[in-house]
Amino acid sequence: MSSESETTGESAAAPNGDDGTAKSEKKNRSFLRELPILILVALVLSFFLQTFIARVYLIPSESMEPTLHGCPGCTGDRIVVEKIGYRFGDPQPGDVIVFRGPESWSQDFVSTRSSNTVIRGMQELGSLVGLVPPDENDLVKRVIATGGQTVECCDDEGNVLVDGQPLDEPYVVMDFPFVPGSQTCDTALKSARCFGPVTVPEGNLWMMGDNRSNSADSRYHVGDELQGTIPIDNVIGKAVFIVLPPSRMGTISSPNPQEQ
Template sequence: MTSSDRGSVPTETQPDGPRSSSSVGKKEKKHQLPLWQETILLLAVALVLAIAIKALFLQAFYIPSESMEPGLVKDDRILVQKVSYWGDGKPQRGDVVVFKDPGGWLDGAAAAGPTGTIPKVMAKIGLYPTGGHLVKRVIGVAGDTIECCDDQGRILLNGKPLEEGTYLRDEKGTKCNGPMPTGLKCDRDWKTGPVPDGHIFVMGDNRAHSADSSQHMCRPTVTDCVSGREFVSADLVVGKVFVLLWPRQRFDLLERPDSFEDVPDAS
């Protein structure tokens, strides 16, 4: 026996000896799902994310009428963000908000929402505009008093005239910023409030064509009216409109107008 042979151990008996490349490859090879299973898994994850985003962050809606012209036109697609109203956050004067129908404010197709299986499913997860909602501007919040109108036809909020020229539709032949339920005739000499806690008073930007809070007030000539129907519960507010998404050529970010900054607190 040669010196090179002494003390040698056969390769097959070495405990830490080299393993064949085939055995290593088998152990390192990971299990991979079939393509159809991966597709279902990805769709399920996307569905959960879409539902979570709708519930907590963003939701798509459409403008159901001409009440918010000129800024928002009927059938415009908008995005609503909900973060501003998390926790103690509340709708602020001047916000454009989406809220659920308080009852009897909508009728017809606007109340029914989307038709067809696919649109209905997409609406459930926030990828398609839903029906049964309204879009208006917040004029008064809890404690505020709203009055129409001063000598220049301006809405008074806690006694301060609102300069609304930057967003209201300019109706030729009238200088009134109040509601106009009968054509271009201004509905003057009314006052409402204080707005109850947890409620808001809303109006459309197209005052001649907006079934808003001012249309649900009790008039002196009506004897069977239920007082307080003009105020919308803040619990019905879905969120604040912050993007005009479609049509593409009118894409815009919506901000609270400066006209509400100097409004005094409710007394």
């Protein structure tokens, strides 16, 4: 009785073991067949999210200091730019936005794409799914005035004016010198802050960097066909959050400077 039981047990154990190995091999083959599909789905989702929902951008310059940190050769802030909000409304004064620079703003733009056709094609494909930065003149600035408003600088205290009213701009830390009584917009020693007045065309925006002494913004392009403004159609989205580095993580302030 005992011997028969042991034999039965051993003979039953072998098929169970073979069946387990077969199931494991089948599962591995199934996973390998599904892997390309999973990768494709992930790439499609990435393309969808970055095209229609939000995208991460690297800040490469100092034009938005100290709100956004960046400089050539350093590790700049990485920001999340959401693209949904402006599908239901236009940018407002104070918003920090990413936009495609008009043609007249692209004179210093240098393409990052390879001259090799194959590599360039791979770079373009990578850009579609967010693995490679887009090869376009994408800029980040703050909205100061919108269509129909007149913007200029400066009042007696060196403030930017919109429709004759001085702006409250706590985010501006670095600016050109302005000394009431000696270095203003009316003296021979004219302040570099001075510009305008410019009336913003309907459907356009007047953009300025927070680092007023180091930003090639609307003031720099005031002589072009759009008087330095940019079309709302060029807006990509609103910068809402700094995700990297961890020490800089947080929301991006966008107070309306026209509200006193």
